[in-house]
Amino acid sequence: MRRLRMIAKRPFLQSADQDDAVALAFAAFVQATNPDPGLVGAAFLAARAEQQGDIGVDVGALEGEQVHLPSLGQDLDLRACLDAVPADHPWLVRDLGDRLYLRRQHAQETRVASALAARLSAPPTPLAPAADTWLQQTAASLDAFSRVQLDAARAAAQSSLFVLAGGPGTGKTRSIARIRMTLLRLGPNQRVLLAAPTGKAAQRLRDSLKQLAPLDPDTAALPIQATTVHRLLQQTSTLELADALIIDEASMLDLALLDRLLCLLPMHTRLILVGDPDQLASVEAGRVLADLIEHLAEYDPGQHQHRRLRHNFRAEASLQPLANAVLEGDVQAFRDALEVPLSPATCVEMADAEALQQWLGRSLAARLQSGAVWNRDLGLLCALRRGRFGAEGLNAWLSSSWPSWPSADAGEPILLTEHADEMDLWNGDLGWLRSEAGVQYFEIGNRRLPASLLPRHEPGFALTVHKAQGSEFDTVVLVLPNRVSPILSRELLYTGITRARKQVVLVGSAAVLEAALGKPRVRSSGLYARLRLNAQVPGAKVAP
Ligand SMILES: Nc1ncnc2c1ncn2[C@@H]1O[C@H](COP(=O)(O)OP(=O)(O)OP(=O)(O)O)[C@@H](O)[C@H]1O
Numbered sequence: 001m002r003r004l005r006m007i008a009k010r011p012f013l014q015s016a017d018q019d020d021a022v023a024l025a026f027a028a029f030v031q032a033t034n035p036d037p038g039l040v041g042a043a044f045l046a047a048r049a050e051q052q053g054d055i056g057v058d059v060g061a062l063e064g065e066q067v068h069l070p071s072l073g074q075d076l077d078l079r080a081c082l083d084a085v086p087a088d089h090p091w092l093v094r095d096l097g098d099r100l101y102l103r104r105q106h107a108q109e110t111r112v113a114s115a116l117a118a119r120l121s122a123p124p125t126p127l128a129p130a131a132d133t134w135l136q137q138t139a140a141s142l143d144a145f146s147r148v149q150l151d152a153a154r155a156a157a158q159s160s161l162f163v164l165a166g167g168p169g170t171g172k173t174r175s176i177a178r179i180r181m182t183l184l185r186l187g188p189n190q191r192v193l194l195a196a197p198t199g200k201a202a203q204r205l206r207d208s209l210k211q212l213a214p215l216d217p218d219t220a221a222l223p224i225q226a227t228t229v230h231r232l233l234q235q236t237s238t239l240e241l242a243d244a245l246i247i248d249e250a251s252m253l254d255l256a257l258l259d260r261l262l263c264l265l266p267m268h269t270r271l272i273l274v275g276d277p278d279q280l281a282s283v284e285a286g287r288v289l290a291d292l293i294e295h296l297a298e299y300d301p302g303q304h305q306h307r308r309l310r311h312n313f314r315a316e317a318s319l320q321p322l323a324n325a326v327l328e329g330d331v332q333a334f335r336d337a338l339e340v341p342l343s344p345a346t347c348v349e350m351a352d353a354e355a356l357q358q359w360l361g362r363s364l365a366a367r368l369q370s371g372a373v374w375n376r377d378l379g380l381l382c383a384l385r386r387g388r389f390g391a392e393g394l395n396a397w398l399s400s401s402w403p404s405w406p407s408a409d410a411g412e413p414i415l416l417t418e419h420a421d422e423m424d425l426w427n428g429d430l431g432w433l434r435s436e437a438g439v440q441y442f443e444i445g446n447r448r449l450p451a452s453l454l455p456r457h458e459p460g461f462a463l464t465v466h467k468a469q470g471s472e473f474d475t476v477v478l479v480l481p482n483r484v485s486p487i488l489s490r491e492l493l494y495t496g497i498t499r500a501r502k503q504v505v506l507v508g509s510a511a512v513l514e515a516a517l518g519k520p521r522v523r524s525s526g527l528y529a530r531l532r533l534n535a536q537v538p539g540a541k542v543a544p
Pocket residue numbers: 145146149166167168169170171172173174175313314
């Protein structure tokens with residue numbers, strides 16, 4: 001028998017230990033009310049699942065594993081933990097057969113599943129003639145790929161819930177523009193809200209849509225605003241009056257956030273979710289976009305409520321085979337993609353942090369010397385945050401050695417870690433700290449702000465893959481840890497690789513890369529199963 005975790009023997013230093021510490025505190029709380037070892041073990045398992053981003057634990061899938069709790073001094077069989085949970089327990093729930101939940105997460109999942117199911121079973125609304133005419137006229141002048149985007153807009157404008165999925169460069173943003181143009185023609189003064197889970201993503205969406213506004217001269221003059229989902233939740237009257245809400249980067253939506261949104265969003269407001277379900281999931285618990293798209297692939301074969309965009313408009317970079325191999329976890333295809341002549345992807349292995357610094361010093365300096373701009377042409381991404389192979393370690397080293405680098409006199413890259421609404425600055429924004437005539441200023445895009453007004457920030461030389469989500473660079477140098485780490489997964493590798501427009505350099509050993517490829521989607525949730533249960537007649541949607 002394998003032990004799930006030897007928690008008692010490890011120092012409380014790594015992030016996994018922090019997960020354990022929170023779960024142990026909850027287990028101790030439950031133990032104070034009922035010392036039944038199984039129940040205490042169940043409390044630990046359910047709380048730890050939440051800390052790891054899961055919604056509940058599928059105990060059936062972990063058959064044969066055990067958990068060891070220092071406070072009980074014994075190994076516990078997982079099934080015994082599950083069986084110890086009474087139906088009326090105030091904090092724990094057993095559901096969907098062998099799934100163990102925190103009651104709060106269970107309530108969220110149940111509410112989200114029924115709200116989504118209600119929207120999916122709502123009959124399609126007929127298209128307003130103005131929208132229909134515009135779609136037909138526009139389609140006549142478009143190529144086949146653009147017509148796919150227009151078809152998605154037609155379907156979205158008739159659905160209470162529509163999901164648009166696609167990898168990087170598949171035209172999601174352009175599709176959002178076309179969806180918005182269609183929605184605005186559904187009636188007079190249509191209120192179409194745009195949002196994203198992070199401020200930075202909202203800002204990017206707004207800027208991209210402004211650039212695409214000339215596609216439709218009739219609506220080009222209408223103001224384009226995008227905000228965060230969190231902020232929308234504080235504007236209940238705006239939500240109540242909205243005719244439609246489009247959320248970009250929906251892979252970053254967590255279950256609790258979607259639950260709050262669905263509780264406030266009136267049924268008459270269409271909800272359109274857009275994102276890449278293969279990217280890293282939300283920071284908080286859940287994998288809602290991935291669960292929803294998996295469900296719709298079965299439930300909506302006619303694709304009236306979802307579309308998956310597959311054509312990559314940036315395919316000239318030919319990084320697609322590598323990204324596909326990662327998604328499939330196919331080690332041989334991954335090796336082949338690296339070895340193909342003129343491959344835009346290479347792999348290097350570094351024995352230790354000194355070797356890594358020497359190599360980065362040579363190869364990045366050469367790129368800077370030939371004119372590359374940091375965080376535009378070149379992105380240095382790390383799988384880990386901590387340690388000398390992580391973003392913090394590399395930032396510390398680069399900050400101290402930066403004055404001797406080529407192009408250092410152009411300033412230092414900075415990452416904002418806090419919003420400053422009044423200056424339209426967002427957590428995650430990248431800019432430059434520069435100085436002129438002895439005065440320091442912050443430059444972002446074509447704006448200059450006094451450095452003294454900067455919100456919280458940190459060096460922006462190296463970014464974690466999580467922080468880089470949504471950004472793109474011509475070349476990505478992706479630094480993996482020199483040892484196998486529980487953080488590594490296919491999603492992380494995929495998200496890192498797909499930040500590159502043209503070229504990717506993977507820094508990692510074959511063992512570390514293969515460990516990441518061997519670790520499929522790590523999150524667990526019951527939402528997909530619950531959506532299936534709630535679907536009234538699976539696979540029987542009729543054409544609108
Ligand atoms: N129908 C189209 N015809 C020609 N080019 C297109 C079309 N749709 C999108 N593109 C181009 O493809 C590129 C990617 O498009 P877009 O930004 O909409 O994709 P995306 O899926 O949102 O990408 P990402 O997720 O990387 O932001 C852009 O340069 C865009 O101009």
